[in-house]
Amino acid sequence: MPSIFIKDSLRQAVEGATGGKVTVLYSADGKPGYYCIVPKFRLEDIDASLGSGVHPAFVVQGQEKSELFISQFQASVVGGMALSLPGQDPATSFTYDQARSYCAALGTGFHLMTNAEWAAIALWCHKNGFLPRGNTRFGQSEVARFETGRRVDGGEIGVVSGTARTLTGSGPASWRHDNTPAGIADLVGNVNEWVTGARVVEGEIQIVPDNDAALATTDLSANSSAWKAILPNGSLVAPGTAGTLKYDASEAGTTGDHGSPLLSDTVLNRNGPQGSNAMGAGFTADALQALTAKAGLEVPALLKRLGLFPLAASQGGGSLYVRNYGERMLMRGGAWSDTLSAGLFRVSLAIDRSHPSSYIGFRPAFVL
Template identity: 55%
Template sequence: MPTILIKDDLRRSVEAATGGQMTVLYTATKQPTYMNVFYRQNLEDIDPELGTGVDPAFIVNGVEKSELFIGAYPGIVKNGELISLPGVDPAASRNFDSFLTAARACGPGFHLVTNAEWMAIARWCRKNGFMPRGNSYYGRSSDVPLETGRRVDGAAAGTTTGTPRTLTGSGPMAWRHNNTAGGISDLCGNVLEWAPGYRLMDGEVQIIPNNDAAAHTIDLSRTSTLWKAIRASDGALVAPGTAGTLKYDGIVAGNTGQHGAPRLSDTVTIRHGDAGQDSGAGYASGSFESLSVKEGLNVPNIARILGIAPPGAGLGSDGIWVRNFGERLLLAGGYYSLGSSAGVFARNLSSARSNVSGAVGARPAFFL
């Protein structure tokens, strides 16, 4: 169990500097990790149209949590543990399972930031009228080019060669979730972040209920029996493959890159040209806010809460990418060259769990 009650000099100084927004926890091997405290919220306080009751991000294995601890920065793997530190090159070029193992190595309660947690933060940002920017164009913001961070390769912001990731937390306050120095940094751009608990399986939307994906020993494997589909008619969680569940379509055949726009539906067709294609195959993309919905399809609240469908307007041009062949895990937030399509509501569901890229990282989180 990490040290959370005894204040040492580092924790005391971090909490004082950020007005208590940020704290320091210690991992199983006593490494410090900088975390933001994110307090429990009710759906009706964020958006009454989403329903009432505790946000599912604060329910783990049926137990309500009063707060979550979210990595203040994208993680770095050090001594086999995924920790959150300022001023470092965020870890990249690891697949999902590698990052998951590093997060859990920190000790019980530690996990990868889940989709439920990510969406709770994103909806908080929308509610409070500030959508954080970030490294979305080779070390600078594509929306406000004067906003820059320190590139890990030392090159000038905007240089389209080299390694354009930025050192964690090196951008301005506008790159933090609440526009203050103590906010959660780099949720927009820099590196895509694995966010477990939501996937596509041959186009069918599947989730791990509530925030159970944060549990330390939960089975998040491809073959786990814990994955549930969502029945469109009433939002009930049902066995994968049940008729009438939420799916994405809009994929076209071929191996020629991006095609068309995705659509939320209750049916899906896997075109012949996509069969067996794990990279480079046709995928659908578009603006998440303008995601189309099959005519007459009911979109249950759970789909809006978990970012399967947009929760409403005001999401800017944050993008969505889907591929409906095989298992596709969620990568959130966008990366350093995505431009205006990066953002806290950006949703990438086109990559297999084996994907390894210099533009893909992860962020630790913790719950008591």
Template identity: 55%
Template sequence: MSIIISAPDAFRQSVEAASGGVNTVLYDDRGYPSIMCVVPRFNIEDIDPALGSGVHPAFTIDGAQKSEIMVGKFQATIHDDRALSLPGQDPAASIDFDTADQRCADKGPGWHMMTNAEWSAVALWCWKNGFMPRGNTDYGRDYDQTYETGRRQDGGDPGDTNGAARTLTGSGPASWYHDNSPAGIADLTGNVWEWVRGLRLVGGEIQIIADNNAAATDADHSDASTLWQAILQDGSLVAPGTTDTLKWDATGADGTGSPILNTSVTSQSDGSNSASEMYKDLTAEAGVTVPDIAKVLGLFPHAVDMTRGRFYMRNEGERLPRRGGDWSSGSFAGVFALGLHNPRSSASSLIGFRPAFAI
């Protein structure tokens, strides 16, 4: 059972004091600490009234509104089969979706791998506040501001294309944190892609787990889970396979070219082909209405200045989401970067994850 978060603790008190209360320390079932960033609840209209109104989905779990969620300040490292959020670590990588998910769930009630709803809330907050965090997107440095560097775990020089150029968690400058301060969430842009829960593609059909129910301790994320729902053009959620649900189609042959939001798939991948486009440039098929929920969940842009992020998709089979980009992504990395082209079994030195907590 997780330690009560209000219990006095010298480490926790020092972290909270240093960050002005933006960060705290939580302990898992084995007493291991993780530094977390507190994200207070906000409404959709706080981001943009054009997106609708009401609490952002990230703050509703199983029908109950939460005053805050807690996101791992750092990309996960693994100790004793537990995912930890700590500075100065080589982020865990080469881990498939289900294993990463389990390393978070095993920490105890409330712990989970970061969800897509939570990621989208942070990304929209960044956009609203006019700051797109940079990061390790060019082998230990930012591709644009190349003087911004982190400490590579392999000891290599920034920009050296040899080796695995992951940087130690939180070792970059303030601009690599989501709020442009050391109290923010580190490395959301680049370093390693991050698996997230609560979203997938199946044969091109977009499927989600409603609200932030994906954060619930017992939420079933298996292929056969009954929690998965598809989305209609009016934003309502329906059973997968319902006629005219939103799907990712492609403008080229055999699932190539640019992705295009549609209600049918006319160009399907053979399992190897994929389509991609900068997130800000995604479009919908003529006559297809894009519901607000797709924009609120970071699946479709609502503004043209949502820079730093590319969208990838493969509309064949089940595809699980990863966010943010990696150390070699260059301008394609960013808080709006989304990959929906990998099966849950994928394991790569470019893919990691991040723990979160909500109860």
């Protein structure tokens, strides 16, 4: 057994208190962090339209993994490392590549949470009939305003001003993925979260296959050959191949926010201004489904497995944002001021990798 899993008093206490749902993993220099254990599941057990076999989050370099370890809390940064600790101000104002480096600094197996991992959790929540809420209205939940966390700026709950992040894990159990104190906290709201393994380039949807983005050896730079585009039949091909899936806009225009995003095999219209890193207008799952159906394009199951296209209009939990100019990295969840547009299935593809923001954080994960 690797030393990272050897029982000690803290790990034994945490696992005992949570029924084995949460454990403690240590960084290379011995710093503790709290991680939720996510067991492997099969796609057909979630929804037949997803296909069959294990979810891609549990496949790394072609090998199935029995479980994932997901940071229970949004990261705080201490000594150049991303730690998973309760009661902290979540780390923000870091670029995508900085977030990756702080997670990798924890040691072998640690990484910035991948989109495949996020999608697996979101689909599990959908199947189990509970979508977590969170800090989506300045310290409280927009849809359940009696649910509150502790604002880091000391501001009054619900007052629309200030930097209204809440301390990690300070909200109720309904702000955790399984509606228990042992769940993953703050996936919805508080701060947007960089995730890795998915992006758009000039509107073209690109992914790293399975959960290989979790590997330290995977090159995730802008021009890496690890990125693959997707054909309507779900095949993975080199970026720039004709007919790959893209996020188009339903109306023409190059300034402001024009048209709802839709899935297409070409980009006819741009969404928003070229140089912008603003989120712009968001569009709901049912709008994306309706527009794509009208366009008559086949939607492969792979996009639904990865949460890049709605499994169902009723899944709820967030909107789609996209800027189909240049490279835009993926963020999930939403922030403290995003109200109803925040959610577990929110897709934010509007920000470039070098853009830090006080609204953007991240969380580490681990796979052995």
